[in-house]
Amino acid sequence: MSSLTSMDEAKASRIRHTLWFGLIGVVVLWFGSIPILDGNQSLYFSLMLWVTMATSFNIIAGFTGYMPFGFVAFYGMGTYTAAILVSIVKVSPYIAIPASGLAGVLIALLFAPTLRLGGIYFAIVSLSLAVILQRIMGLAPEDITGGSGGLNLGQHTVREQGFYAMLIVLVAALATVTWLTRSRLGKALRAIRDDAQAADAMGINVQRSRLYAWLLSALFASLCGGIQAWFTGALDPVTAFDVLITAKTVIYAMAGGLGTVTGPVIGTVILVWVDELIWRQFPVLNSFLLGLIIALLILFMPRGIIGTLMQKYPRCRRLIM
Amino acid sequence: MKLMLNRLIGMTGALAVVAATLWIAHAEARAQDITIGMTVSSSGRFALAAQSGERGLKIWIDDVNRRGGVDVGGTKRKIKLVALDDRSDKTMVPRVYETLIKDEKVDILFGPFGSTLTGAAANTTENFSKFLVIWSASSDNIYEQGHKYVVSATQIAASRLGKPGADFMGSIDVKKLAIIYLDEPFPAGTAKGVKKRAEELGVEVVMFEKFSKGTKDFSVMIQKALATGAEVFYPASYEGDQMNIARQMRELDANFPITYMFYGSQPQFLDIGEDAKYLFSQTLLHEKVNWDVNAGLNRAQMVARYKEMFPDVAYAPDFQTALAYGAGAVLEEIIKKAGAIEPAKLKQAAIDLSGKLTVMTGPYEILPTGKQIQMEFVVMQNQKQGLEVVYPPSVATAKAIYPVPTYDKR
Known part of the structure; x- marks a missing residue:
């Protein structure tokens, strides 16, 4: 009986992974062909960026239960690092973008002691982190950060390369989260999320595990910021550290379902497409309608789309990452 | 039956031709x-x-x-x-x-x-x-x-937006100017442009301080500007902030010989009443x-x-x-x-x-980069009888009143 169950499990796992990797393959082929087919690069870039942001947020929030309200701090740091390196220091974007990821990791390390806090206290302290960084960028010498006017990359803006860079980072983020579900670290994070004390009693290094999740999360968010700077070419302290970026990330991730691999992806895709649809059809009311849809979604599906599906139809768990 | 079918085919064909003609006509109209x-x-x-x-x-x-x-x-x-x-x-x-x-x-x-x-x-x-x-x-x-x-x-x-105001100050031989500005592209650019042009004209900029978005209490900055002995107080920001500053100046009885607020001649600004009186401002659109x-x-x-x-x-x-x-x-x-x-x-x-x-x-007038270097605003003053153009002289409708009456004499 138990060997039958484990055989079933192994089969379900194979199906799950086949479906998941198949989906990633389709995504890569589809998105990869957009520039070639002269599709709307900005729309698909935006989709990739938000899927990556939601996925990276899922690493810290979904796997560990920590909600960083100041998540935009890493995004903003990545934006400024890439922009300063390209436009002021005159470094190639192929060096500036990875450097932007590193900058996010360094900031995350600097603020790692805040992981000792829990719940709302951590959430608020992380929010203050974003505000502090925004003020630093505004107050720093204008020769470096452009002051309140920000920076403009002008002719360094290379959309197509930025587009493919975003695709690479998206795939890397999805691969990382997939790996987490199967890895010891992922299992440790889930245990910590469910009961940190029990996890500690079982020999899991709670602080180190949380730190790894925090750093991974920061890495992808700051890469998103760096590539965004490369793609759009214009940034300033207000938009680079806009609290709405955190808000959208949280909403997209939760709409799909935190703690699952597919949830943030599905949530982001559905909401971005719905947003695109109503924006075109309702030029004046689109923001109101989008807010209404999100409110209803959270009200009736508090676990997110995937989370609710798995709760109502437990057999789905076998097929969904 | 066969006859009906033939008629149906004929009607469908005719409709298709009409639709195609209309579509082509519409497309051509669009193309025009x-x-x-x-x-x-x-x-x-x-x-x-x-x-x-x-x-x-x-x-x-x-x-x-x-x-x-x-x-x-x-x-x-x-x-x-x-x-x-x-x-x-x-x-x-x-x-x-x-x-x-x-x-x-x-x-x-x-x-x-x-x-x-x-x-x-x-x-x-x-x-x-x-x-x-x-x-x-x-x-x-x-x-x-x-x-x-x-x-x-x-x-x-932006570097030239402040030029009318600075040129006006130069024309009336202002010696000291105090500038505060919101740390955002438009007001910061304007403030820097005013500073640069004023200094070119021999005006000493005795205060040049920025404030962040969301600032509501300007009393300290107003007091600091007063303490510098500046003849002109130039707060560069958006309309809401400037209306706030105008009110706080009256509350503090902070009298400058000249106060210059970019949005001071806008209809919504003038609605604040007495606090808007005697302010200098600039605009592109006014009946004068x-x-x-x-x-x-x-x-x-x-x-x-x-x-x-x-x-x-x-x-x-x-x-x-x-x-x-x-x-x-x-x-x-x-x-x-x-x-x-x-x-x-x-x-x-x-x-x-x-x-x-x-x-x-x-x-x-533009530079080859596309930058606009004309379309200068004119300087206005909200005098007793209403808004008047006070600079440049070529389009002025009244003489500027300065130093403006103190709050207790208005």
């Missing part, structure tokens, strides 16, 4: 229109100003179409506007402009409101080699990016500012058309309306000169027309 694309913020911090600008552009489009369209190489072509929402969100701007270019297939782009959004828009339109007409972005930075198809039709660069135009409607005609087209809008036309209308009038001349709508020809025509046009917002 020049489509202009722009983004307008329906929400967010730029909504009011963006919508004011959109109304200005619509006035121009209506006027052109009433005359049968723009002359493009001997053929009249009507203008069609496609406006999409950018939600005052810089990250949305590239997506919206790409949608306008690829999906809506617009011929020419108009910029969004403000430097913050226009910087992102210009990078996108330039990538697709599309002609972009800027009507409200003052940041000098935009014109330093090497863009080939960008022209500021009416909005003077009447340029001798050689393109488009003059000020009175534009205002009359605004009332006719927008009888239910709560807001009177302001300088954003004027800037956008003026940009449309300039664009019309550019298209006529170019005889085409290809971006390179339009840009060359824009440069060729520099120094030769005067629209309702003033004389048009």
Whole structure:
């Protein structure tokens, strides 16, 4: 009986992974062909960026239960690092973008002691982190950060390369989260999320595990910021550290379902497409309608789309990452 | 049965022919229109100003179409506007402009409101080699990016926005100037421009301090400015902040010989009553500012058309309306000169027309980068009888009153 169950499990796992990797393959082929087919690069870039942001947020929030309200701090740091390196220091974007990821990791390390806090206290302290960084960028010498006017990359803006860079980072983020579900670290994070004390009693290094999740999360968010700077070419302290970026990330991730691999992806895709649809059809009311849809979604599906599906139809768990 | 079938086939064929003819006719009609694309913020911090600008552009489009369209190489072509929402969100701007270019297939782009959004828009339109007409972005930075198809039709660069005020100070031999400014592109750019020009004219800038967005209490900064002995107090920010500062100055009984507030002549600002009295300000749109135009409607005609087209809008036309209308009038001349709508020809025509046009917002003059160096605002003062133009002398309607009466003597 138990060997039958484990055989079933192994089969379900194979199906799950086949479906998941198949989906990633389709995504890569589809998105990869957009520039070639002269599709709307900005729309698909935006989709990739938000899927990556939601996925990276899922690493810290979904796997560990920590909600960083100041998540935009890493995004903003990545934006400024890439922009300063390209436009002021005159470094190639192929060096500036990875450097932007590193900058996010360094900031995350600097603020790692805040992981000792829990719940709302951590959430608020992380929010203050974003505000502090925004003020630093505004107050720093204008020769470096452009002051309140920000920076403009002008002719360094290379959309197509930025587009493919975003695709690479998206795939890397999805691969990382997939790996987490199967890895010891992922299992440790889930245990910590469910009961940190029990996890500690079982020999899991709670602080180190949380730190790894925090750093991974920061890495992808700051890469998103760096590539965004490369793609759009214009940034300033207000938009680079806009609290709405955190808000959208949280909403997209939760709409799909935190703690699952597919949830943030599905949530982001559905909401971005719905947003695109109503924006075109309702030029004046689109923001109101989008807010209404999100409110209803959270009200009736508090676990997110995937989370609710798995709760109502437990057999789905076998097929969904 | 066979007869009915034949009739059915015949009718279907006829309908198909009619439909195809109509579609071709419509497509041809569409092909004749020049489509202009722009983004307008329906929400967010730029909504009011963006919508004011959109109304200005619509006035121009209506006027052109009433005359049968723009002359493009001997053929009249009507203008069609496609406006999409950018939600005052810089990250949305590239997506919206790409949608306008690829999906809506617009011929020419108009910029969004403000430097913050226009910087992102210009990078996108330039990538697709599309002609972009800027009507409200003052940041000098935009014109330093090497863009080939960008022209500021009416909005003077930020570095020059403060010039009228500084020139006025120079003309009345001001010695000391205190500046405070909001740390955002437009007010910061204006403040720096005022400082630079004032210093060129021998005015000592005794205070130059920035404040962050969201500041509500300006009492310390006002007191500091007073302590410097400055003759002119120049708070550079948006309308809301300036109204707040005006009120707090009265509460503190902070009397400067001259107080200069950019938005001091706007209708909403004047509604604050006595606190707005004797302030110096600048504008492009006022009944006493009447340029001798050689393109488009003059000020009175534009205002009359605004009332006719927008009888239910709560807001009177302001300088954003004027800037956008003026940009449309300039664009019309550019298209006529170019005889085409290809971006390179339009840009060359824009440069060729520099120094030769005067629209309702003033004389048009650009650098090869597309930066607007004319369209200077005039200096106003809110005197007892109302707003008067006090500088430059060529268009002045009254002498400036300074030092202004102290609050206890008003």
